[in-house]
């Protein structure tokens with residue numbers, strides 16, 4: 012069965028084009044140009060493509076020729092080889108409008124065999140490629156940097172099988188996350204991953220970046236949920252590790268190499284993913300708190316008192332809420348507080364779950380940890396509350412330029428980083444805010460300014476990475492390394508580990524054609 016790209020759960024594109032929807036509809040929209048001009052942030056404008064750096068790095072690959080385009084057209088047909096500059100524009104620019112490439116060709120294969128033929132050809136010709144799903148990445152991993160051929164998974168959206176006994180779906184990598192979740196919901200199952208970009212991101216992109224999202228706390232990471240992967244190596248060889256079994260202990264777990272390697276080791280074509288039962292009852296609390304210490308204590312209590320029904324624990328600071336209210340005109344359900352939390356329960360017994368949540372909340376209120384709050388059980392209210400959290404990224408873009416940091420930190424240091432960065436940056440910025448997946452120790456620290464400023468970037472980086480390394484955090488909790496963070500990877504990986512990563516890359520992609528300039532550092 013084919014599943015089509017759908018709009019985001021949140022539906023209405025309130026801020027220009029910035030709601031992440033399916034790649035096709037987003038890129039057809041002329042609004043993209045508005046966004047681009049609006050942000051006016053291009054780290055790599057076309058003029059830089061002729062720079063010395065370009066000449067050196069670009070040197071190892073061939074330039075695409077008319078003969079190459081003919082080969083692809085013979086394979087896929089005219090309508091699946093896009094070379095119109097205007098149409099390509101959206102695929103060349105990332106969602107944040109900060110990284111742009113200059114690809115002249117985009118290919119839309121439908122099958123693993125077509126991907127294999129394309130890669131075998133590109134490998135022989137030394138043509139660099141950039142695999143692309145929904146292009147919702149936040150670290151510049153899903154767009155070309157120079158003129159790499161873009162291989163889109165947009166037409167690889169077939170669901171192959173739903174095993175209702177074990178609860179496993181096997182599908183092509185271009186299925187849109189939300190559509191896939193709706194598909195398995197017909198069998199009482201759910202995809203154990205949920206994130207703001209669900210309406211446009213592809214499951215293949217989620218797997219390739221090891222996306223975390225809003226319920227990792229409950230369902231764990233994709234390294235655990237993904238049971239099997241089929242991927243195509245640079246040589247065109249198809250690696251079939253597509254077992255849909257929950258237990259498969261036959262030697263090296265090769266699929267793990269494709270999870271989180273951002274398309275640098277192989278292009279993921281199919282996925283088998285474990286689908287837990289869909290919860291029967293869901294409750295969502297939106298709470299106001301006075302101090303970050305109260306946030307930490309409330310999280311600890313929620314884990315202890317809600318136990319197995321706790322499905323999400325998110326934190327938002329006042330500056331983030333203010334941004335959503337101002338830029339998206341979405342109103343928070345309670346008045347202003349320094350901090351907020353979203354606590355979700357998911358279970359199978361409505362009365363039991365509600366009771367448990369109420370007892371927990373009453374105790375939190377009684378102890379003075381929480382000073383205000385509201386509980387939603389109806390889908391429309393929960394949807395409204397979730398949209399406040401999920402659309403912070405979108406709201407921030409409307410400030411002008413966003414400098415994004417996705418950091419893992421030990422919880423005692425969590426909010427101190429936001430406070431320290433505020434002090435460090437002083438009046439040079441519009442906003443420095445923190446929110447994220449507190450239950451996973453994952454802070455989203457975002458800084459905004461009216462326009463992109465190189466001096467400001469230099470003030471933020473590498474200070475922020477040094478700070479993270481000092482407390483043994485990670486410079487990328489869930490967004491990946493992509494293009495933007497690759498030269499900072501040493502803050503979170505030892506030199507021995509980086510050397511081994513390079514050896515693996517050389518083994519699996521000897522010509523380096525797969526998503527070059529991403530993940531691995533320059534030197």
Ligand SMILES: O=C(O)CC[C@@H](O)C(=O)O
Nearest residue numbers: 207401404415416455457
């Ligand atoms: O905008 C960000 O920094 C985070 C985006 C996403 O991971 C989220 O949790 O909303």
Ligand SMILES: [Zn+2]
Nearest residue numbers: 224448455489
């Ligand atoms: Zn996140």
